[in-house]
Amino acid sequence: MISSEFRKEISQTDIGKTINYCYQCGTCAGICPAFRVNSNYNPRRLVEEILLGFKEKLLHDKNIWLCTTCHGCLEVCPQGVMVSEMLFELRHKAVEVGNIPESIREEGVRFSQTGLNIPPSAAIGRRREKLGLNAQIMTPIVENIKILLEEVDFFKLIENKNQEAESNE
Amino acid sequence: MSEFALFVGCVIANRFPHIEKSGRIMLKNLNINVNDIPEFNCCPNPTGILQISNEAWTVSAAHNLCLAEEKGLDILTFCNGCYETLKSTNVELKHDSELKEKVNKALAKVGKEYKGNIKVVHFLEYIYKNITPEKLKETVQRPLDNLRIATFYGCHYGRPSSLLNFDDPLRPVSLDEVVEAMGATSVEYLNKYTCCGSAISGIDEESQLKLLKDKLEQVERVKADCICVICPACYMQLDGNQRKLNSKYGTNFNIPILYLTELIALAQGVQEAELGLNFHSIKVKELLTKF
Numbered sequence: 001m002i003s004s005e006f007r008k009e010i011s012q013t014d015i016g017k018t019i020n021y022c023y024q025c026g027t028c029a030g031i032c033p034a035f036r037v038n039s040n041y042n043p044r045r046l047v048e049e050i051l052l053g054f055k056e057k058l059l060h061d062k063n064i065w066l067c068t069t070c071h072g073c074l075e076v077c078p079q080g081v082m083v084s085e086m087l088f089e090l091r092h093k094a095v096e097v098g099n100i101p102e103s104i105r106e107e108g109v110r111f112s113q114t115g116l117n118i119p120p121s122a123a124i125g126r127r128r129e130k131l132g133l134n135a136q137i138m139t140p141i142v143e144n145i146k147i148l149l150e151e152v153d154f155f156k157l158i159e160n161k162n163q164e165a166e167s168n169e
Numbered sequence: 170m171s172e173f174a175l176f177v178g179c180v181i182a183n184r185f186p187h188i189e190k191s192g193r194i195m196l197k198n199l200n201i202n203v204n205d206i207p208e209f210n211c212c213p214n215p216t217g218i219l220q221i222s223n224e225a226w227t228v229s230a231a232h233n234l235c236l237a238e239e240k241g242l243d244i245l246t247f248c249n250g251c252y253e254t255l256k257s258t259n260v261e262l263k264h265d266s267e268l269k270e271k272v273n274k275a276l277a278k279v280g281k282e283y284k285g286n287i288k289v290v291h292f293l294e295y296i297y298k299n300i301t302p303e304k305l306k307e308t309v310q311r312p313l314d315n316l317r318i319a320t321f322y323g324c325h326y327g328r329p330s331s332l333l334n335f336d337d338p339l340r341p342v343s344l345d346e347v348v349e350a351m352g353a354t355s356v357e358y359l360n361k362y363t364c365c366g367s368a369i370s371g372i373d374e375e376s377q378l379k380l381l382k383d384k385l386e387q388v389e390r391v392k393a394d395c396i397c398v399i400c401p402a403c404y405m406q407l408d409g410n411q412r413k414l415n416s417k418y419g420t421n422f423n424i425p426i427l428y429l430t431e432l433i434a435l436a437q438g439v440q441e442a443e444l445g446l447n448f449h450s451i452k453v454k455e456l457l458t459k460f
Contacts, residue, residue, distance in 0.1 A: 075328055148275055
């Protein structure tokens with residue numbers, strides 16, 4: 001199903017609205033490291049599909065997650081389209097319908113529970129002491145993080161929606 | 170003497186503490202005083218949390234900025250990811266009053282307020298701009314003469330340039346000039362500015378390893394002695410996954426990966442045992458005999 005509104009939905013932010021300047025030259029694909037090694041990820045084509053309104057396909061497509069986030073496309077675009085950041089916004093919409101890689105979802109859970117992406121471990125604590133460092137250097141105020149994440153409705157985004165992911169296989 | 174809040178970041182702190190060790194020694198030798206703020210949270214990760222929610226990323230980064238503001242200290246980071254997150258957020262909040270108001274409304278719930286009166290710097294940025302390669306050279310006791318180094322900047326050191334606005338986003342020079350100031354030769358190689366692929370680990374392992382292979386092949390072709398990095402995600406990919414790549418593709422790569430902090434500390438005459446270089450996955454012993 002085609003959604004002629006999808007382009008407008010993406011264009012709602014300052015970053016998103018740069019998509020309207022795209023003339024499909026493909027310079028973004030030329031610099032894209034993900035495209036170089038896996039043709040399932042093509043930033044030019046993703047932009048084209050947004051413009052054409054392939055909303056349902058894109059929001060449930062796992063391949064939109066193959067970006068390495070290097071931001072090369074954003075720097076080289078002759079039209080000033082903020083490609084990588086605009087595609088982050090596509091991923092935010094995909095997350096809302098449960099299309100999120102398990103590794104990223106788990107990171108979200110870890111962060112919301114510990115305030116860290118890589119929490120400390122006993123083994124690393126010992127290694128740190130061996131090096132003459134404090135056993136722990138990052139001890140965040142987890143309560144604050146939880147309150148802040150609640151404020152921005154983060155928790156519903158990292159609920160386990162694996163059923164959706166599996167039906168997309 | 171300059172004074173900073175040190176943002177170690179959770180990858181270095183809780184996975185590669187030897188990088189933190191060399192970094193602290195290097196800063197001391199450069200007369201840079203750093204303070205720890207244990208309450209810092211994960212920056213958060215610009216390749217993870219940011220891809221889930223822009224709001225969550227911004228407000229959590231602003232929380233870190235508030236903690237440093239309360240101490241009246243600029244932030245110095247050892248990590249590209251932390252640098253991108255904290256500097257981008259700082260710049261955006263300083264220039265977007267609407268966003269600032271929104272973020273402060275959330276921060277008020279935890280008794281914080283973002284004011285916008287500190288700066289965020291990457292340790293290489295500070296060495297290059299404020300200390301300068303010439304002054305760095307004066308602290309060198311054991312020059313890196315004869316070392317052929319393949320430098321690798323990673324992605325989040327200069328991009329997006331609209332927010333980070335320091336070195337050239339596509340052809341940066343600061344790292345090359347810094348390693349050359351210590352006596353080494355920076356060698357050119359293909360794929361020098363291409364992403365290491367670390368961010369798609371856990372999503373597309375095959376592509377992740379292909380990007381690693383592409384890079385290591387080119388570094389081997391120009392016979393570099395080691396790769397010098399400034400980002401723990403690149404370090405994790407290049408050092409930690411080299412053996413995995415070898416076993417999967419039958420390759421035989423054995424290229425040492427040095428963090429810039431380690432190279433500087435070594436050049437400043439610090440002993441290898443003190444730096445914990447034995448924690449590298451690819452061993453560096455032979456490299457140390459070359460200079």
